[in-house]
Amino acid sequence: MTDDELKEIKSAVAAITYGLYVVGTASGGRINGQTCNTVFQVTSEPVQVAIGINQRNLTHDLIMESGVFSVSVLANDGHDLVRKFGYRSGRTADKYEGVPYFTGVTGAPILEECLAYLECRVQKELCLNCGTHSLFVARVEAGGVRNAGEPMTYAYFAATKFGKK
Ligand SMILES: Cc1cc2nc3c(=O)[nH]c(=O)nc-3n(C[C@H](O)[C@H](O)[C@H](O)COP(=O)(O)O)c2cc1C
Numbered sequence: 001m002t003d004d005e006l007k008e009i010k011s012a013v014a015a016i017t018y019g020l021y022v023v024g025t026a027s028g029g030r031i032n033g034q035t036c037n038t039v040f041q042v043t044s045e046p047v048q049v050a051i052g053i054n055q056r057n058l059t060h061d062l063i064m065e066s067g068v069f070s071v072s073v074l075a076n077d078g079h080d081l082v083r084k085f086g087y088r089s090g091r092t093a094d095k096y097e098g099v100p101y102f103t104g105v106t107g108a109p110i111l112e113e114c115l116a117y118l119e120c121r122v123q124k125e126l127c128l129n130c131g132t133h134s135l136f137v138a139r140v141e142a143g144g145v146r147n148a149g150e151p152m153t154y155a156y157f158a159a160t161k162f163g164k165k
Contacts, residue, residue, distance in 0.1 A: 017153065017154070017155060018037035018038070018039075018153065018154040018155075019037065019039065019073065019074075019151050019152065019153055019154070020035060020036075020037055020074050020078070020082055020151075020152040020153065020154055020157055021035070021036050021037070021039045021071050021072060021073055021074060022034070022035060022036070022071075022072040022074065022081060022085045022111055022114075023035075023036040023039070023051055023053070023059060023069050023070070023071055023072075024069060024070040024071075024072065024101070024108045024109040024110060024111075025059055025062040025063045025066060025068060025069045025070070025108050025109075026062065026066060026068065026103070026106070026107040026108045026109065027061075027062040027063075027065040027066035028065065028066075030062065031096060031108070031109045032058050032059050032062050032090035032095065033059060033070075033072075033085050033090070033095060033096070033109060034053075034057055034058075034059040034085050034086065034090075035081075035082050035085040035086030036051055036052075036053065036071075037154045038050075038051055038052030038053075038133075039051050039071055042137055046139055046140075047139070047140040048123070048126075048137055048138060048139055048140065049071065049118060049120060049137075049138055049140060050135055050136065050137045050138070051069065051071070051135075051136050051138070052130070052133045052134070052135055052136075053133060053134055053136060054132060054133050055129075055132060055133060055134055056132075057089065058089055058090040058091050059090070060134060063122065063136060064134075066107075066108075067121060067122040067124065068106035068107065068108050068119070068120065068121055068122065069106070069108050069120050069122070069136070069138065070104075070106065070108035070109060070110045070117055070118065070119050070120065071117060071118040071120065072110055072111040072113075072114035072117050073114050073115045073116040073117065073151055074111075074113075074114065074115070074151065074152040075113070075114075075115050075147065075149040075150065075151065075152060076149065076150045076151065076152045076153070076156055077149075077152075078113065078152050079157065079160070079161060081099070081111065081113065082152070082157055082161075083161075084099070096109060099111065100112035100113070104119050104142050105119055105141055105142045106119045106120070106121065106141065106142075108120075112146075113147070114146055114147065115145070115146060115147050115148075115149050115151055116143065116144065116145045116146060117143055117144060117146065118140045118142075118143040119140065119141050119142040119143060120138035120139065120140050120141065121138055121139050121141050122136050122137070122138045123137050123138060123139055
């Protein structure tokens, strides 16, 4: 493949649309979470979702340990949350400090400010090591709609991140 062909492929991939979420997890009394755009439904019966997580992330380590995670759907004014959970690692900061959250059946933290949330249990046999990232497929054990509003998209965040606090 030539450099030009690769560039064209990357441009095509960049046209895929995403939402933005905070994936939270808990293991051994420790909680952490990260911004994530790679969240999608895989099946509806049973309800299963998948997430793509970089193997270097603390969130990855904790999900590997406990097998649980939450997905908090961000509103389109959630720029500060995207930054707080996406621009630094829980290895060096307590990202939940000053951020209201609650826990449900899995113990993974769920943001109070979310529009909706899912609580998920990883189906180990369905997960994949994809090199830099892992694909975690999980059964949704609980969920709910919390607040009205428009969901944040990756494109909207990218277009407004310098214009909004
Ligand atoms: C807009 C945005 C989208 C992101 N999407 C993903 C993603 O889908 N998967 C991923 O592993 N990291 C993603 N990240 C990066 C992580 O949020 C980031 O590396 C985070 O600091 C990891 O934190 P942790 O080490 O506390 O787990 C995204 C970051 C931003 C700002």
